[in-house]
Amino acid sequence: MIRGEVWVPVAATTTSKTKTIGSYAALGDSFTEGVGDPGPGGAFLGWADRLAVLLADEREAHEEAGGPGESGGFRYANLAVRGRLLDQIVAEQVPRAKELAPDLVTFCAGGNDIIRPGSDPDDVAERYEAAVRDLAGTVGLVVITTGFDTRDMPVLKHMRGKIATFSAHVRSIADRYDCPVLDLWSLKSVQDRRAWDADRLHLSPEGHTRVALRAAQVLGLDTPADPDQPWPPTRPRGSVDTTRDNIQWAREHLVPWIGRRLRGESSGDHMEAKRPDLLPL
Numbered sequence: 001m002i003r004g005e006v007w008v009p010v011a012a013t014t015t016s017k018t019k020t021i022g023s024y025a026a027l028g029d030s031f032t033e034g035v036g037d038p039g040p041g042g043a044f045l046g047w048a049d050r051l052a053v054l055l056a057d058e059r060e061a062h063e064e065a066g067g068p069g070e071s072g073g074f075r076y077a078n079l080a081v082r083g084r085l086l087d088q089i090v091a092e093q094v095p096r097a098k099e100l101a102p103d104l105v106t107f108c109a110g111g112n113d114i115i116r117p118g119s120d121p122d123d124v125a126e127r128y129e130a131a132v133r134d135l136a137g138t139v140g141l142v143v144i145t146t147g148f149d150t151r152d153m154p155v156l157k158h159m160r161g162k163i164a165t166f167s168a169h170v171r172s173i174a175d176r177y178d179c180p181v182l183d184l185w186s187l188k189s190v191q192d193r194r195a196w197d198a199d200r201l202h203l204s205p206e207g208h209t210r211v212a213l214r215a216a217q218v219l220g221l222d223t224p225a226d227p228d229q230p231w232p233p234t235r236p237r238g239s240v241d242t243t244r245d246n247i248q249w250a251r252e253h254l255v256p257w258i259g260r261r262l263r264g265e266s267s268g269d270h271m272e273a274k275r276p277d278l279l280p281l
Helices: 047-064 086-092 094-100 121-136 156-177 205-218 239-263
Strands: 023-027 075-078 104-107 141-145 275-280
Touching: 023 047, 023 094, 047 075, 047 104, 047 205, 086 094, 086 121, 094 121, 094 275, 104 121, 121 141, 121 156, 141 156
Parallel strands: 023 075, 023 104, 104 141
Antiparallel strands: 075 275
């Protein structure tokens, strides 16, 4: 079934939790904004929007079944803005999330910091932990995310060690503050090229769907599909095709990305959150 162009199962199921999630705020950068997953009106959807629909359906089914917990429907805010660094997310989005005080917050930050030349994953993790500590004392539940395994990704594969170090910190932080972890490193299905947009920096619609399904599993929801379900086989590509694709990608995406970094610009300059308030879906 389609609701607002977001795929959800025809028959929603509920979990055994005594209280369902009634409100959700997503914090982060382009990954959480949904870049790579185009939706209606020129906006992006993304894994957080897709997760919100699954949560809303679970809440609705729970209420219709007369389950215990508060009534009043489900509300969702997405505060993420592409290009944002950790300190910007902490300054702009964390205070707003604390003000909204939702049942659930997903906090995905630090990725843009880690891939910057000369960045220190230990320092990023220290500032990241301070934000998690602040959120954990205010909102209901904070889900935090590891980085992706970039072993087979052009450019980013050279940063794999830094991403792994930061991800290890994230797991330690999760233990200290009792936060569920959306482990993207172990999600093998997103290591397939088809899980990524043409820019090779953002997920494709299918990639976002698989992340949403994994996030739903982390929260204890029944899911309509396995996020690590194997991809259909494809025709092997020759070296000529691969080289041509790499040259085209470098010209259309890599060079402009490097140029923005050198000029100190961000794709999210002058942009605001697409959904700054907790609103019904």
